[in-house]
Amino acid sequence: MIKKILFVDDDPVLLGILSGTASQQFGTEFEIQTAEGGQAAIEVTDSEGPFSVVVVDMQMPGMNGIETIGHLRTKMPHAVFMMLTANRDLETAIHAVNDGKVFKFLSKPCEPSELASSIKAAQSEHNSLVSAKDLLSGTISGTLDLMTDLIEMPDGRHIDTARMLNATSDLASRMAINLGWEERIAARVFLVGIAMLSPQEAERFDCLDPTSDEHKELFGKICRVSAGLLKKIPRFDWIVDLLRLVPKAERYRELGSREELSALVLRVVFYWNFLTMKGMCVETASATIRKIMPELPDKLIGAVECLHDNRDALCVKTVAMTELKPGMIPYHSVTNDQGCKVISGGRRLTQAMIDNLCADRELSQRPLMVVMSSISTLQYDDASGVACPV
Template sequence: MMPEVGMFRKVLLVDDDENILQGYLRNLRRGFAVQVATGGAEAIRLLESQGPFALLVADMRMPGMSGLELLEVARMKWPGMIRVMLTGNADQKTAVEAVNRGQVFRFLNKPCLPEDLARVIEAGLRQHQLQEAERELLEKTLTGSLQVLTDLLSLIDPPSFGWSQVVKERARIVAQSLGFGDIWCLEIAALLAPIGRLALPREVAQATLSDDRLPMKEYEMLRRVPEVGANLLASIPRMEGVVEIIRYQSKGFDGEGFPEDGVRGEDIPLGARILRPLLDFMAIERIRGDKRVAMEALKLKGECYDPAVLQAVEACLLGHAAPGPVLHTVLPCPIRSLQAGHCLAENLTTATGKVLLHAGTHLRPPHLLLIRDAGDLLGLQEPAYIVPEGE
């Protein structure tokens, strides 16, 4: 989401000389939304309480926290904010440190005329607006790409999509118990873990849903599903972490499994180490219908899993911390009344009992077309059951 227009012109000036600050303030406040701070600590308080700011101008030499230290903190905590340094010490070492540590946009020598500072601030604000526009475009591209992929998976392989939604919720709970920071990345990886199945021939994809042993050729196709999925996603911006989790989702903690690259133990991405036992757990639970049986089966192959992750999976799914069922209000809805935005509370099935769309699917226009066509050709069991909006 793009920031408010006013935010694009919010500027924070930091200098320990109040007379200099007041002079700048008088000359700049007609063109910019300027606030001032007399030191690094005060500046950080303003950035936290009055932000976001588009641009920060800091004097190099200040008592306590130096301007360089302030810019370095700002770079880490507010990376999208443009940073400018003012200094009376124009030596090369200072300039190099400012660029390397603070990643400054401009470097100005004191004394600096107000009109010169205004020109630099204007240029910095234009740069900030370009950055924000690019960020919004990337976010929309990412959101749209993910929506297309999840739509495809839910339409072409409804069983896998339904199971991946369960794995996604479990992965979030396990990750939180382990203190894993990038929950969004893990949830997307869990949801798209089976995306490589879209490249399987239909008969092979159907055969993998049974408990029968696959012939070697089909087994090798299935074994490469993580690689295919990772390659499908690799060109989408900001998906690097998701791609690595999906690539290593089948990798054993002992180094066995795909990809055969010698990576093992804690060198495997933590997200993949979380996903591996949860996917295996889901596969066994689906066939045997018992969580405790699934957990015991995982323990028999303990070398395949990170011990800390396996312990967290058991605690979260079977222990006292295991979440109880989430209770929602469920409403019957005639098939013809289903709309984009509705969430299915139960599987939507054909007249013969075949699952068309799994519970948890948020309906979008492609789903409604599928429902219409399937209803005309196969007939659908009435009514559908949905979760009201807001639950």
């Protein structure tokens, strides 16, 4: 956790007293910085921040305490602010506390013991804010990993969610469509409902002609089930509504709503991924997508054909199983002694896949041919599950 204090006051003598008192009370436990006035505080924050605790004088020329806190909070959303005032302006105090701008008010002069206890309380509040943020981001990351494992792990399933995420971003960029964090999460998890299909339905979904009505109906069912599962996660309401639109997305409207455009991109990228993972070249896949969605414009089909197909990379390298990293792409499928496919060629490896390979005594001794570009030009972010250019 960050343990850094910033004192802000237009009086350099008072700044010296405050920083000296804090040093005596805490020793080297906190890093202490000072700033003479609001503008100086902004500059110190840019060069030395972020800070966990900020103590600001209320009455300063040019930029008062409330204004200074407003500027600093945009740069340090998890900093805890305390205000130093000589006149105890009750109305100002109530307004600042109610708006969440100030954690506590301190009076001038401030007793060393009161200053120390207040800083400790503010640091504790900062720790709580950061812990809650880390917990939330960790929970979402773990949830995404679990969902994508459910989608990808079964043998023979032609889905690579990391590849879909990259293609979604690429296609949207080519079509000048702005994506938010919601679409990026949706690209990875909108097929989680596939795990709820019966074995017979899952087999038909993988084997049926994607232009057939039955395949389209199964795709719609997967999206609806996914929406129902994701509805249980807080802040995913917009994603849930988006997933319900995906099976109905048919035509591109340049001035369409964000939901309409995002749903169309997700549907197109699904079919691109599904078909090329089954071995179709990009041109054949795009022709099939046009049959499924005949109203798509040439501009969008052209953008689809420009998407990078991982199997176009011909350079390969042989590596030991112990050298595998998430994001690498096997050139061939991996089968066990019984002839059962364990990993499909052309799919990015996840940590779960690597763990399964290494847990098998026989498989762990085999070398594996890996697409060279997935080693030399891609770096895999375990937290987000995204393969990114280095």
